[in-house]
Amino acid sequence: MTASVTGGRSVRELLREATQRLQVAHAADDIDEARLQAELLYGLATGLDRAQVIAAGNDAAAPAAIEAFEALIERRVQHEPFAYILGKREFFGMTFEVGPGCLVPRPETETLVEAALEAIKAHPEARRLVRVADIGTGSGAIALSVARHAPNTTVYAVDVSTAALQWAGKNMRRFDLQDRVVLLAGDLAEPLTEPIDVLLANLPYVPTDEFEALPAQIREREPRLAVEGGPDGVELIARLAQQLDAHLASVAAAIFEVGAGQISWVEELVTRALTEAGRTGLDVRFHRDLRGIRRVLEVRMGYPKED
Ligand SMILES: C[S@@+](CC[C@H](N)C(=O)[O-])C[C@H]1O[C@@H](n2cnc3c(N)ncnc32)[C@H](O)[C@@H]1O
Missing domain, CATH: 3.40.50.150 (Vaccinia Virus protein VP39)
Structure with missing residues (x-):
């Protein structure tokens, strides 16, 4: 769901924004945990493992990936336990x-x-x-x-x-x-x-x-x-x-x-x-x-x- 193109939002930017949202919503104890949750949820949204998510940092995220990822982040912001979201x-x-x-x-x-x-x-x-x-x-x-x-x-x-x-x-x-x-x-x-x-x-x-x-x-x-x-x-x-x-x-x-x-x-x-x-x-x-x-x-x- 990612493509190496210029323009749009990169995976890295998406992860940075999501990490901040999770911290502000107290969905994680610290920035490291918030970042980890964001990476794992991006992986869940796209079918990538964590190493692939990190490697995709400079890629532009596809619109479908952004939508799926933001829906998962929203669930976490609404206090759904992380383990329930991952299943x-x-x-x-x-x-x-x-x-x-x-x-x-x-x-x-x-x-x-x-x-x-x-x-x-x-x-x-x-x-x-x-x-x-x-x-x-x-x-x-x-x-x-x-x-x-x-x-x-x-x-x-x-x-x-x-x-x-x-x-x-x-x-x-x-x-x-x-x-x-x-x-x-x-x-x-x-x-x-x-x-x-x-x-x-x-x-x-x-x-x-x-x-x-x-x-x-x-x-x-x-x-x-x-x-x-x-x-x-x-x-x-x-x-x-x-x-x-x-x-x-x-x-x-x-x-x-x-x-x-x-x-x-x-x-x-x-x-x-x-x-x-x-x-x-x-x-x-x-x-x-x-x-x-x-x-x-x-x-x-x-x-x-x-x-
Ligand atoms: C603290 S949780 C433990 C769950 C699991 N054993 C664990 O360690 O992750 C307590 C469990 O006890 C169950 N429970 C509560 N009251 C009970 C009762 N009167 N008889 C049997 N189970 C009960 C709850 O439904 C819940 O699944």
């Missing part, structure tokens, strides 16, 4: 399809997947089949990364949102994991019918007042059901804590992603619920995300002692 997001080395109705997977959630893979490896059933549940699966990011990287698992992926489950289903077929991943619609752990060895949950944890202060691209465009966790943020996690004993095998791990500063509170909620249900010998672990925040709580029960 995909990288997570744990895999490309997930995403769009309205599911949360865009966040990098910090990779910490939960790493903890899950360790807990699966250390489980006494690891030589046979480990039963895993992902509660609040969204795009399927956690469930499908775990299924892909731990072939000795069956993964039950639960969500209350049918829109989210449609994205999870698309991704499940994309990665050809339908033999080992089961999608279930329903509330928290309720749809689970067999004991779970490793239970994972990245449930909404943003308190209501903090939700109101989030950037428009999250507050207005991603599902509120995926982000807001009630007045204290931990409403759903607290409810799931009460269901754990009924759904966990005797040797099990439960692993939760939590908001910054919530981990001690969630530890208390989960260990109290398990202790009151008669579980003993709880082994509590914390995992930090890449920013150093204690992001993931893991509680193992009945695991053999490590050397």
Whole structure:
């Protein structure tokens, strides 16, 4: 869609103008990110990869390319999440399809997947089949990364949102994991019918007042059901804590992603619920995300002692 002719607007000029618009609209954190978004969106509009977009800098952009590109920039200026416009997001080395109705997977959630893979490896059933549940699966990011990287698992992926489950289903077929991943619609752990060895949950944890202060691209465009966790943020996690004993095998791990500063509170909620249900010998672990925040709580029960 580009031609080496003089006159008209060059690709470089278009990218410069778009970068400025994205910055003014706060669609990017800094000029480098705005420029990257502009290049990727020009690539989406024209079918070029990023290297080709950069190489085309001096070319005059074709009118059809300008129109398609400006429509994409306008969507971003109107706060549509960048990943929704591209239709995909990288997570744990895999490309997930995403769009309205599911949360865009966040990098910090990779910490939960790493903890899950360790807990699966250390489980006494690891030589046979480990039963895993992902509660609040969204795009399927956690469930499908775990299924892909731990072939000795069956993964039950639960969500209350049918829109989210449609994205999870698309991704499940994309990665050809339908033999080992089961999608279930329903509330928290309720749809689970067999004991779970490793239970994972990245449930909404943003308190209501903090939700109101989030950037428009999250507050207005991603599902509120995926982000807001009630007045204290931990409403759903607290409810799931009460269901754990009924759904966990005797040797099990439960692993939760939590908001910054919530981990001690969630530890208390989960260990109290398990202790009151008669579980003993709880082994509590914390995992930090890449920013150093204690992001993931893991509680193992009945695991053999490590050397
Ligand atoms: C923070 S998002 C996590 C999505 C995905 N697991 C990830 O890590 O990217 C929370 C998910 O929990 C789901 N959810 C909210 N309330 C739920 C409930 N009561 N039962 C099951 N899922 C629920 C939402 O629909 C959303 O998909």
